[in-house]
Amino acid sequence: MTRVRMDLFVSLDGYTTSDPTPDDPMGPDWGRLTAAYTATRTFRERIFGDTSGAGTTGVDDTYAAAFFEGIGSEIMGAGMFGLHTFPDDPDWKGWWGDRPPFGTPVYVLTRTAPRPSISMDGGTTFHFRNAAIGDVLAEATDAAGGQDVRVGGGIGTALEFLRADLVDDLHLMVAPIVLGRGLRLWDGVPALDRSHTVTTEVAESGTIHVTFTREQHA
Amino acid sequence: MTRVRMDLFVSLDGYTTSDPTPDDPMGPDWGRLTAAYTATRTFRERIFGDTSGAGTTGVDDTYAAAFFEGIGSEIMGAGMFGLHTFPDDPDWKGWWGDRPPFGTPVYVLTRTAPRPSISMDGGTTFHFRNAAIGDVLAEATDAAGGQDVRVGGGIGTALEFLRADLVDDLHLMVAPIVLGRGLRLWDGVPALDRSHTVTTEVAESGTIHVTFTREQHA
Known part of the structure; x- marks a missing residue:
């Protein structure tokens, strides 16, 4: 049974990014929000092709490994793909180079004129x-062919799916930092603990992993 | 050196209470927010006088025991004392019976006409x-005579002290629940991780304990 999965980075005070702009859509604190994740061995191997074995191997890495398992297709917003940053470039192919890490169909939500699909190396379209x-x-x-669908960012897209109660498995990586400003995760999101089971776990990095799991697909 | 300490209950989505009213100043979800704390052996002994040894003895209890240590005086808002619920009762002495659990001077912030101090059994004034x-x-x-000062609730009073950066030790007990509405902890609170050291720990109950510790008193 296909499940709809989402993984989000958030600060202790509930912000998913601070001060995003078209030129810097993740905002200036993105590196701090994602530091524990990008430090994992799995991330370094899967995203950077670093097969040296470097990177953390603790609780953060366990979640990072799960992140890459069992995804059959992906949905993301136009901003995450980069359409807001490069609105006038019909040849823009995303931030991920010739071989994006998805390896699946990726559906980019856009309100602008339709574009032809783009097939990339490594199975990403x-x-x-x-x-x-x-x-x-x-x-x-x-x-997705029976595998899961991941809903990626940006936060606007994520919130649309959360507010519509379409997410079966939500994984929050709560960085032990306070941003004090930014885009709030929780605005208008229903009380997920009524429909989902909650778990909490702290990693060696201090990152808090919170999962919400819907027992049955809605 | 006296430190200013604060302990707060908050939901995963950053609310300290939902739907507070004068008749129910803690709101209908207070029991869920505080369930892990009130289940501890320390709380049962210190607040209920239950010396049977019942109650949890894990991570939550370790924090609960620390809660009661080393406090020399307390500050709270009028609402927490009950002045908003019983505005016309000059003999109102708080919610805690003849022998309140504080055992110290307690300073109640009020904007109404001054009241005479009230000495209670057990050392609370x-x-x-x-x-x-x-x-x-x-x-x-x-x-406080060299011991610490606790700033209690309600959240309005807590936010005044947090926004003024007067809190040296902040302890958040993040219940694994989502309220979806209520009074937000983080509005206008500065980025405490710049001035304080952050720790995170998950208890057996799923409660996330987050501490912010200022290295030097401001």
Whole structure:
């Protein structure tokens, strides 16, 4: 059964980013928010191709490894793909180089003119959709072939899915930092603990991992 | 050296209470927010006088025991004392019966007409002050005799002290629940991780304990 999964970085005070701009869509604190994740052995291997064995191997790495397992397709917002940063470049192919780390169909939500799909090395194909999130989710679910669908960022896209109660498995990586400003994760999000089981765990890095798991697909 | 300490209950989504009213100043979810704390052996012994040894003895209890150690005086808001619930009762002596659990001077911040101090059994004396929080803190520090000053609730009072950066030791007990609404802890609170050291720990109950410790008194 396909599940809809989401992994988010958030600060102790509930911000997913501070001061995002088109030129810096993740904001200036993104490195601090994701530091424990990018330090893991799994991330270094999967994203940087670093097979030296460097990187952390504790609790953070366990979650990082799970992150990459069992995803059959992905949905992301236009900003995460970079359409807001490079609105006038019809040849823009995302931030991830010739061989993006997804290896699956990736559905990019956009409200601008449709673009042709882009096939990349390594099995990633970007599709651009101007449609209701439920319709895109149905298409992504079909494309996942029984595996799971990940909803990536940005936070605007994530919040759309959370508010519509479409996420079965939510994993928060709460960095032990306080941003004091930014985009708030929780605005308008329903009380997920009524529909999902909650777990909490602290990693060696001080990062708090919180998971919400829906017992049955809605 | 006297330190200013604060212990707060908060949900995963950063709310300290939901739907508070004068008749129910802690709101309907207070029991869920504080469940892990009130289940501890220390709480049961110190608040209920239950010396049977019942109650949890894990991580939550370690923090609960620390909560009661080394406090020389306390500051709280009018609402926490009950002045908003019983505004017209000049004989109101708080919620805690004849022998309140504080055992120290307690400074109640109020904007209404001054009341005479009230001495209770067990060493608690309630003083009522209509003054700037810095002045009340100075008086409470003197009264603490070298021990620490706790700033209690409600959240309005807590936020005043946090926004003024007057808290040296902040302990958050993050319950693994989502409220979806209520009074937000973090509004206008500075980025405490720049001035304080942060620790995170998860208890057997799933409660996340977060501490912020200022290395040197400001």
